[in-house]
Amino acid sequence: MADETPDDAADTPGDEPREALLAELSELLGDAVVETHLQPGQNLWLRVDPARWQDTARVLQRASFDYFGFLSAVDWSVAPEGRYEDTEFDGGLEPEDGSAEGSDDTEPTEPEAPSSYAGGDTRFQLLLHLHSHTRHEAVIIKADVPEDTGAVDTLRDIFPGADWHERETHEMFGISFNGHPQLTAIYLPTEFEGHPLRKDYPLLARTVKPWPGVVDIEEIPEHLEAELEAQVMAEFEASGGGE
Amino acid sequence: MNELLALVYWQETAIKLGIALAVIPTTSLILVYLFLFKMMAFMQSRLGPNDTGPYGSLQLIAEAIKFLQKEDIHPAQADRRVFRLAPVVVLASTFLLYVVLPAGPDAVVENLDTGVFYAMAVSSLSVLGILMAGWASANKYALLGGLRAAGQLIAYELPLILAVMGVVIQAETLNLQGIVVAQATGEIFGWGGIGNPFILTQFVGLLIFMIAAQAELTQTPFDMPVAETELVGGFHIEYTGFRFLLFFMAEFGTAFAFSALASVLFLGGWWIPGFDVDDNILNILGPGVMLAKILLVAFVIFWVRFTYPRLREDQLQKFAWKFLIPLSLVNIVATGVFKVAF
Amino acid sequence: MTATSDREQMAYVASQAADARVNVELDTGDMTLNIGPQHPATHGTLRIACQLDGEQVILAEPMMGYMHRGYEKLCEVRTYPQCTTLINRIDWLGSFANEVPFILAAEQLMEVEAPPRAQWIRTILFELSRIANLSLFLGDMGVQIGALTPVFFAFRDRERVLNQIEEVTGGRFHPNFDRIGGLKDDIPKGWVEETHAVMTKMRTFCDEMEDLLVGNEIFQTRCRGVGVIPQDVALSYGLSGANLRASGVDWDLRRDANPGLAWDQVDWRVWTHPDGDSFARYWVRLQETREATHIVDKLLDGIPSGPIMAKVPRIIKIPAGEAYVSTENPLGEMGYYIVSTGDLGPFRVKIRTPSFNNISIVPWVMKGVYVPDVITILGSLYFILGDIDR
Numbered sequence: 001m002a003d004e005t006p007d008d009a010a011d012t013p014g015d016e017p018r019e020a021l022l023a024e025l026s027e028l029l030g031d032a033v034v035e036t037h038l039q040p041g042q043n044l045w046l047r048v049d050p051a052r053w054q055d056t057a058r059v060l061q062r063a064s065f066d067y068f069g070f071l072s073a074v075d076w077s078v079a080p081e082g083r084y085e086d087t088e089f090d091g092g093l094e095p096e097d098g099s100a101e102g103s104d105d106t107e108p109t110e111p112e113a114p115s116s117y118a119g120g121d122t123r124f125q126l127l128l129h130l131h132s133h134t135r136h137e138a139v140i141i142k143a144d145v146p147e148d149t150g151a152v153d154t155l156r157d158i159f160p161g162a163d164w165h166e167r168e169t170h171e172m173f174g175i176s177f178n179g180h181p182q183l184t185a186i187y188l189p190t191e192f193e194g195h196p197l198r199k200d201y202p203l204l205a206r207t208v209k210p211w212p213g214v215v216d217i218e219e220i221p222e223h224l225e226a227e228l229e230a231q232v233m234a235e236f237e238a239s240g241g242g243e
Numbered sequence: 244m245n246e247l248l249a250l251v252y253w254q255e256t257a258i259k260l261g262i263a264l265a266v267i268p269t270t271s272l273i274l275v276y277l278f279l280f281k282m283m284a285f286m287q288s289r290l291g292p293n294d295t296g297p298y299g300s301l302q303l304i305a306e307a308i309k310f311l312q313k314e315d316i317h318p319a320q321a322d323r324r325v326f327r328l329a330p331v332v333v334l335a336s337t338f339l340l341y342v343v344l345p346a347g348p349d350a351v352v353e354n355l356d357t358g359v360f361y362a363m364a365v366s367s368l369s370v371l372g373i374l375m376a377g378w379a380s381a382n383k384y385a386l387l388g389g390l391r392a393a394g395q396l397i398a399y400e401l402p403l404i405l406a407v408m409g410v411v412i413q414a415e416t417l418n419l420q421g422i423v424v425a426q427a428t429g430e431i432f433g434w435g436g437i438g439n440p441f442i443l444t445q446f447v448g449l450l451i452f453m454i455a456a457q458a459e460l461t462q463t464p465f466d467m468p469v470a471e472t473e474l475v476g477g478f479h480i481e482y483t484g485f486r487f488l489l490f491f492m493a494e495f496g497t498a499f500a501f502s503a504l505a506s507v508l509f510l511g512g513w514w515i516p517g518f519d520v521d522d523n524i525l526n527i528l529g530p531g532v533m534l535a536k537i538l539l540v541a542f543v544i545f546w547v548r549f550t551y552p553r554l555r556e557d558q559l560q561k562f563a564w565k566f567l568i569p570l571s572l573v574n575i576v577a578t579g580v581f582k583v584a585f
Numbered sequence: 586m587t588a589t590s591d592r593e594q595m596a597y598v599a600s601q602a603a604d605a606r607v608n609v610e611l612d613t614g615d616m617t618l619n620i621g622p623q624h625p626a627t628h629g630t631l632r633i634a635c636q637l638d639g640e641q642v643i644l645a646e647p648m649m650g651y652m653h654r655g656y657e658k659l660c661e662v663r664t665y666p667q668c669t670t671l672i673n674r675i676d677w678l679g680s681f682a683n684e685v686p687f688i689l690a691a692e693q694l695m696e697v698e699a700p701p702r703a704q705w706i707r708t709i710l711f712e713l714s715r716i717a718n719l720s721l722f723l724g725d726m727g728v729q730i731g732a733l734t735p736v737f738f739a740f741r742d743r744e745r746v747l748n749q750i751e752e753v754t755g756g757r758f759h760p761n762f763d764r765i766g767g768l769k770d771d772i773p774k775g776w777v778e779e780t781h782a783v784m785t786k787m788r789t790f791c792d793e794m795e796d797l798l799v800g801n802e803i804f805q806t807r808c809r810g811v812g813v814i815p816q817d818v819a820l821s822y823g824l825s826g827a828n829l830r831a832s833g834v835d836w837d838l839r840r841d842a843n844p845g846l847a848w849d850q851v852d853w854r855v856w857t858h859p860d861g862d863s864f865a866r867y868w869v870r871l872q873e874t875r876e877a878t879h880i881v882d883k884l885l886d887g888i889p890s891g892p893i894m895a896k897v898p899r900i901i902k903i904p905a906g907e908a909y910v911s912t913e914n915p916l917g918e919m920g921y922y923i924v925s926t927g928d929l930g931p932f933r934v935k936i937r938t939p940s941f942n943n944i945s946i947v948p949w950v951m952k953g954v955y956v957p958d959v960i961t962i963l964g965s966l967y968f969i970l971g972d973i974d975r
Contacts, residue, residue, distance in 0.1 A: 039906075039908075042693055042908060043908070043909055045907070066817070066820045066821060067820045067823065067836075068820070068821055068822065068823035068942070069823060069911075069918075069920070069937060070823070070920070070922075070935065070937040070942075072922070072935045074924055074932075074933050074935075075933070127922065127935065129909060129920075129922070129937070133820070133834060133835075133836040133841075136841045136842065138842070140909060140922075158821075159821050159822075159823075160818075160821050160822055160945075160949070161821055161822035161823040161942055161945055161946075163945060164941065164942075164945040165941075172657075185650070186649065186650060187649060187650035187653040187974065188650060188653070189650070196655065196658055197657060197658055201658075203658060203659075203662055233892075236892070283733075286734055287733070287734050287737035287738075288737055288738060288741055289737060383616060383618050384618075387618075387640070387956065391640075463731050463732075463733075464731065464803055466731065467957070549733060549734050550732065550734060550797075551731070551732060551801065551803055552727060552730035552731040552732040552798075552801065552803050552804050552807060553730065553731030553803070553807075553957075554803055554806065554807070555806075555807060555955060555957045555958070556640060556955070556957065557955070558806055558807075
């Protein structure tokens, strides 16, 4: 299908190969699909019902999406301790000359709703990326992890490669996978408590001491910026436009 | 020598033993420095030691001192007596091997009539030492290495002995000095200019001997017992300091001894054309000639060591039992036929 | 445990109970052998617990995490330019190649396209890091099998490639050179000719490796038929890179899912091998290294002129969205799934590393192999610990 041209060629608004793929998958999966999102020229997202997680994987594998990319999760809450060098929690830096230095950038933007692509209702959302090497297409499947059980079915019997990815997702987020025989830690030592990639798991370096580094971008004063840029471009053109 | 100095037997033996004991570390030193440090380095496009002494020649002395001053530790679960005895056994077999190596018409510690037989028998003792080391180390890697060594060394004893049989048939004697004399006084199609070094007629035997020697020394491509990237040292993984030095010396001492055996059996030993077999001058020149031939053979051994990857254990065994032994038997039969026919 | 019990047995059991639980039943007849975490063959701190019956492996379970640095969590508290310093260190042999998918994903979200000159130079540096990475593998595989010499040649010739990377980026191992919107700097004068010369030398190196190792009978005996991975198993485990192509799957992300770099501007071919054993994996990587030198040669001759960086604001804020870009890194398919909520830095970064999937096949492929073959298979699968552990 997309053999002779890379997908970029069809990135006019209206990505035909992906739209056709979307139609085909929606038909195959039927009512398991909750929401979809197509980013032209980039990717295709499908959000499915978590109760039909295994079915989806089987259907997709039969539809030639048999290459297992990865399986992971996203935690859509906001980290309580802030994220930047000058958020209050860390003790921040003094602005150098007292002037407002990009102060409008210091407020972390809260995610408007869990998942900007293909929606989502719960705190945790699973991500699954599958490839088809015969059709040269890929699809990203999302599913909300149910709040009450915090568990979905395992994909291990369909894609053996999911074994380790599910173990990692479990230890990092705390999501359980029904039917997985051995959900032990894969990265962390056995005595480790907690699930690190959850947003409420503190990053110790930030709680222990303030951010030690300096701002890595120094602002050029605005009135000089245009002048300097013109100068640089003139030199560039004069030297022959590079080698 | 008896005529020269009129020595009593025990004095003579003491001198000879003293020389032999001094020779063994020296030969290991030469081999290690020349081949392990320098030749290997040059083949791998690096320089090797060049700091300690001229061209790094004192490196091994430095290493020996380093080994000597290390703490004597052993694993807690190791069987202490066996653990300590193992390197001594391996080194003892090397020392015993040096007893029969001739360096001149009279320059030999003991000219045994069953020289070849004795040499082969004594070189098999090292298997015992290696097994002791592997077992007593209380380490699974060592155990694996020791068991592999046992299988390999026993398997490759046979081709070694059978290859030598061809030489013995041709020389009609087990005595090493006698074999040298046979090569010196032999003739190639009636021309006695360079004698009859058995390499010409026994080239198959030499090939088998070299392969089997490589395996007996646990050098790549037969270094399964010491596979560095798998067993990280195999049977001598738990040995440090002086005991490791003993293993190390044993390895290179045995390499020297096997090269000496090869040059005696196949290359003509201490004799060079232009001299009579009984010349006394050969007692002085002989060691030099032997050294040259030994270095040649050792060069081949170590060259192969640095170049080839290693065979897996079962492939190794298959190679010995299904290929080398039948070939050496054929060699013996052919030698016997030719010996009788001509 | 009482002190009166057999001390030997206690010590034995204690030595078996290690940091993480081992999923093998300690049968009295078999032996549990730990390969690693300190072992010359595991390319770092990987631990493989093998249950052996004599010299045959019954079960092999890899245990990782000795080098886990928590990159995904760390990226959440950094700005986008700061993330690249972390990301450089995932696959530390393929230096520049780590940054590229991340930068491309960020550019996708920002809807910024780097100018053509930047794209070409990115591709050249990408292929140079592929050559640097794979040339080490070519020598290293020899060491795993026992041939000690080729790896020295590999290191010596690899230095040339690293010198070229250093001349452009300033860093041999961690260039940190890619920026959202282009590159940090332009290539220096004379670099093109030097790189042409280096590519010729690398081709000589590939020929040397072919002579020394591929043609060697012992190497072939050790590698042929060892660790065969059929096509469907490879796909379902998510193997990527040369491992997949050595199992006969004609799949190369450079050709089949071009994220915008300059691979479609030159002619090159994808190498596959039908066997799927360790020898096939070595052979495919050898051909790929040669192919990479040809790609670099062709690209060097046609670098377009122009700016090296697109116009991006000084302080980069990426609009809300999600993007996933994966590229054909030297080790396999590396991808970054970036979730952005309109901040200075990412909300979540999922790093899909090739070695994680490549090593997940170890329990399957190691059943019934001998201990030396364990090392051969590990060597041929070729992983980097930083890639597995992130």
